Amino acid sequence: MISSTLEHILTHISFSTIAIVILIQMMTLFEIEILNNSSERGMISLFLSIFGLLFFRWISLEHLPLSNLYESLMFLSFSLAIIYLIQKIQKQNSKTYLSTIIAPSIICIQSFSTSSLFKGMHQSTILVPALQSHWLMMHVSMMLLSYATLLCGSLLSVSFLVIQFRKKLQINSEVFKKVSVSSLLNYHKYQITERLDYWSYRFISLGFIFLTIGILCGAVWANEAWGSYWNWDPKETWAFITWATFAIYLHTRKNNNWKGINSALVAFMGFLIIWICYFGINLLEIGLHSYGSFTLLQN
Numbered sequence: 001m002i003s004s005t006l007e008h009i010l011t012h013i014s015f016s017t018i019a020i021v022i023l024i025q026m027m028t029l030f031e032i033e034i035l036n037n038s039s040e041r042g043m044i045s046l047f048l049s050i051f052g053l054l055f056f057r058w059i060s061l062e063h064l065p066l067s068n069l070y071e072s073l074m075f076l077s078f079s080l081a082i083i084y085l086i087q088k089i090q091k092q093n094s095k096t097y098l099s100t101i102i103a104p105s106i107i108c109i110q111s112f113s114t115s116s117l118f119k120g121m122h123q124s125t126i127l128v129p130a131l132q133s134h135w136l137m138m139h140v141s142m143m144l145l146s147y148a149t150l151l152c153g154s155l156l157s158v159s160f161l162v163i164q165f166r167k168k169l170q171i172n173s174e175v176f177k178k179v180s181v182s183s184l185l186n187y188h189k190y191q192i193t194e195r196l197d198y199w200s201y202r203f204i205s206l207g208f209i210f211l212t213i214g215i216l217c218g219a220v221w222a223n224e225a226w227g228s229y230w231n232w233d234p235k236e237t238w239a240f241i242t243w244a245t246f247a248i249y250l251h252t253r254k255n256n257n258w259k260g261i262n263s264a265l266v267a268f269m270g271f272l273i274i275w276i277c278y279f280g281i282n283l284l285e286i287g288l289h290s291y292g293s294f295t296l297l298q299n
Helices: 001-032 040-063 071-089 099-113 117-120 136-173 178-225 232-254 261-284
Strands: none
Touching: 040 071, 040 099, 071 099, 071 136, 099 136, 136 178, 136 232, 136 261, 178 232, 178 261, 232 261
């Protein structure tokens, strides 16, 4: 009872904190100096509140809280917060522009996971036999870490595409007729797009490694639970499609003719495919990986 109450409190604290962080980020656009460090403190508070939520849920359930869609969404938010803080510790966040990407992503995830649709999943449940394995932590945590990292890289690529698109519109516009002003703005945008493209590649490369490890762990677990390494289950099939998409992205990065806009478009496709693989399959409740689907909410 105490654990569930603490979980409830921490859930609302985490949601309120990230909402405040986004508000602070909007206010910093007006260069209010007193708020410069408030965003980072808010993300630290968010990290601690989600960590506390997962910890108390772990204690009450006596297993890692990764058994349904609600718990995985909370862990995904936790993974995004970790990525943000690691970049801050390395003092690279100003170059990667992650603050403007991660905070809105977390509030979207938190809003959905704390909505009335998931009230049934907030309750403690006993693991089904297939999930009672030490591979649960290794496979699911690696997959969620890969999703979080790949989503960051993909969103950086989307930002790259938006700036490139706006850049082309402004070049064709009659507003910037003076060569000096146009050149200065174009050079500034060139620096931003180069950083976005570079860090997108770095994140996707790291996420691809996590995804590969997660799929391999899942294959070993599937053989242990179902007697086969690969069953072409819908979740497995889309995981393979996700892996292949980002493999194509990494391949295009090695080709100068495809580097830039073309590779960013592939990353954008990967962004959509991640959500189909992670979220769509659970909503449709198909295949062997449909644990925590919406039918559980109706029972």
